[in-house]
Amino acid sequence: MKTSEILKESAGDLWNKYTRHEFLQKMKDGSLDINTFRYYLIQDSKYVEIMLKSLLTASNKGPIDKVSNILSIIFETRDKGMEVHSWLLSKIGITHEEISKTGFSVSNYAYTRHLYYYATLGWDYFLASWSPCMWGYYEIGTYVKDSPNELYSKWAEFYASDEYKKRVDAILDALDSIQYREELKIPFIDSVKFEIKFWESALNRVETDIQ
Amino acid sequence: MKTSEILKESAGDLWNKYTRHEFLQKMKDGSLDINTFRYYLIQDSKYVEIMLKSLLTASNKGPIDKVSNILSIIFETRDKGMEVHSWLLSKIGITHEEISKTGFSVSNYAYTRHLYYYATLGWDYFLASWSPCMWGYYEIGTYVKDSPNELYSKWAEFYASDEYKKRVDAILDALDSIQYREELKIPFIDSVKFEIKFWESALNRVETDIQ
Numbered sequence: 229m230k231t232s233e234i235l236k237e238s239a240g241d242l243w244n245k246y247t248r249h250e251f252l253q254k255m256k257d258g259s260l261d262i263n264t265f266r267y268y269l270i271q272d273s274k275y276v277e278i279m280l281k282s283l284l285t286a287s288n289k290g291p292i293d294k295v296s297n298i299l300s301i302i303f304e305t306r307d308k309g310m311e312v313h314s315w316l317l318s319k320i321g322i323t324h325e326e327i328s329k330t331g332f333s334v335s336n337y338a339y340t341r342h343l344y345y346y347a348t349l350g351w352d353y354f355l356a357s358w359s360p361c362m363w364g365y366y367e368i369g370t371y372v373k374d375s376p377n378e379l380y381s382k383w384a385e386f387y388a389s390d391e392y393k394k395r396v397d398a399i400l401d402a403l404d405s406i407q408y409r410e411e412l413k414i415p416f417i418d419s420v421k422f423e424i425k426f427w428e429s430a431l432n433r434v435e436t437d438i439q
Numbered sequence: 440m441k442t443s444e445i446l447k448e449s450a451g452d453l454w455n456k457y458t459r460h461e462f463l464q465k466m467k468d469g470s471l472d473i474n475t476f477r478y479y480l481i482q483d484s485k486y487v488e489i490m491l492k493s494l495l496t497a498s499n500k501g502p503i504d505k506v507s508n509i510l511s512i513i514f515e516t517r518d519k520g521m522e523v524h525s526w527l528l529s530k531i532g533i534t535h536e537e538i539s540k541t542g543f544s545v546s547n548y549a550y551t552r553h554l555y556y557y558a559t560l561g562w563d564y565f566l567a568s569w570s571p572c573m574w575g576y577y578e579i580g581t582y583v584k585d586s587p588n589e590l591y592s593k594w595a596e597f598y599a600s601d602e603y604k605k606r607v608d609a610i611l612d613a614l615d616s617i618q619y620r621e622e623l624k625i626p627f628i629d630s631v632k633f634e635i636k637f638w639e640s641a642l643n644r645v646e647t648d649i650q
Contacts, residue, residue: 334636335545338649341552348559414650421648425545437632438549439625 231408232363232400235356235416242420246360247367251427255384258377265379266320268430271336273313273327275426278340279361282347282354290351294402301398305391312386319379331436333429339422346415355403357415360423366396442619443574443611446567446627453631457571458578462638466595469588476590477531479641482547484524484538486637489551490572493558493565501562505613512609516602523597530590542647544640550633557626566614568626571634577607 229237236243251268254260283302287295317323332340346353369387372380386392406412440448447454462479465471494513498506528534543551557564580598583591597603617623 334549338545338549338552341549341556342649344559345552345555348555418649438553438629 229408230400230404231406231412232359232403234408235359235403235412236363238413239360239417239420242417242424243364246420246423246427247364247371249424249427251431252368252372255372255377255380256375258375258380260377260380262320262379264430264433266322267433268426269316269320270322270327270330271333271426271430271436273317273322274330274332275336275340279343279358282340282343283358285344286347286351286354290355290402291405294398294405295351298395298398298402301394305395308389308391309386312382316379316383332438333434333436334438335422335425335429335434336436337438339419339426342415342418342422352406352412353415355399355406356412357419359399359403360416360419362396362399364420364423366393440619441611441615442617442623443570443614445619446570446614446623447574449624450571450628450631453628453635454575457631457634457638458575458582460635460638462642463579463583466583466588466591467586469586469591471588471591473531473590475641475644477533478644479637480527480531481533481538481541482544482637482641482647484528484533485541485543486547486551490554490569493551493554494569496555497558497562497565500565501613502616505609505616506562509606509609509613512605516606519600519602520597523593527590527594543649544645544647545649546633546636546640546645547647548649550630550637553626553629553633563617563623564626566610566617567623568630570610570614571627571630573607573610575631575634577604 251260251264255265283299287299343354343357346357365387369384369389369392372384373388375381375384462471462475466476494510498510554565554568557568576598580595580600580603583595584599586592586595
């Protein structure tokens with residue numbers, strides 16, 4: 229069995245809680261409150277910044293072929309991602325200034341520093357902590373993309389796209405080149421838990437008081 | 440004005456919320472539920488481990504005289520601290536196995552990775568993020584030490600002790616040798632907020648599902 233499959237299986241029911249969360253069911257049927265999505269999008273923008281920083285921190289600790297493959301695909305497909313992202317921000321009226329002025333929810337702060345922490349420990353740990361986000365969002369995109377709400381369907385179409393799938397394939401290829409070991413489970417499963425908390429924080433629009 | 444004083448002042452009312460929290464008022468009058476304290480002590484033990492790891496991570500980035508002074512005092516007074524800590528663990532029936540099996544609350548996880556994150560960024564940042572814990576606990580020890588509850592008074596006596604004060608003095612001496620700059624406020628104030636969340640998580644005994 230592939231390392232990625234063992235890890236996903238080890239998360240058990242949590243994987244489904246993450247990729248079929250109430251937040252996503254509501255995106256899919258179009259009933260998600262736009263202010264909940266707005267909250268999510270700001271937190272997600274803050275997340276991506278530290279996620280990238282963590283990837284770069286980990287990148288000098290991995291095998292150069294796998295790392296280069298991932299980085300080149302991420303940067304190749306970055307324009308497309310930014311295009312959708314900027315379109316969403318402008319549609320919803322979120323400025324970059326608002327994103328930077330808004331704090332992190334505690335769980336988003338914990339999640340981003342969790343990625344960074346594992347990035348300093350090693351490439352394998354980082355990949356295990358990072359893959360739930362990248363992999364899960366492809367499944368989520370496919371699930372949500374037919375939403376009757378244009379904002380939600382556009383958002384989802386990107387994650388369901390071939391471009392995005394290339395990223396996921398490169399990451400899973402790198403992860404599967406690592407021999408499975410027990411200690412990779414903790415970063416992976418904790419990240420799945422943080423993804424669930426990410427949706428929940430948005431649904432409850434919890435306080436964002438950490439800078 | 441000293442850098443430490445500017446930072447404390449910048450936290451405003453939050454400092455008081457931290458050092459005179461309901462949790463501490465209840466320790467002082469002896470009414471704090473022992474299971475709440477038990478929860479706290481396990482989380483605190485987990486915190487200290489990553490705090491030390493962060494200190495060591497930051498230690499190669501600071502001026503060698505200040506760093507050496509802090510490390511030598513921390514290790515000199517470590518036995519005394521461990522003695523009180525072990526006494527408390529045994530009185531309350533907490534084993535090291537239980538500490539390592541119990542997960543982190545989200546805010547404790549966020550707080551510990553916050554220290555670690557700043558430790559990788561630089562010594563000044565780390566000191567700013569670390570000092571609220573060390574400095575605040577001296578004030579807290581002094582506040583709580585006359586508690587009628589023996590467990591709480593012993594706990595507090597350590598933080599109110601001259602040995603502990605030496606640690607605080609060394610840290611504040613290092614912090615005050617740094618010229619104040621605006622960017623030190625964020626790590627400092629966020630740590631004060633995390634300290635408040637630490638008490639609140641214990642009072643509410645929130646879920647500890649992050650490894």
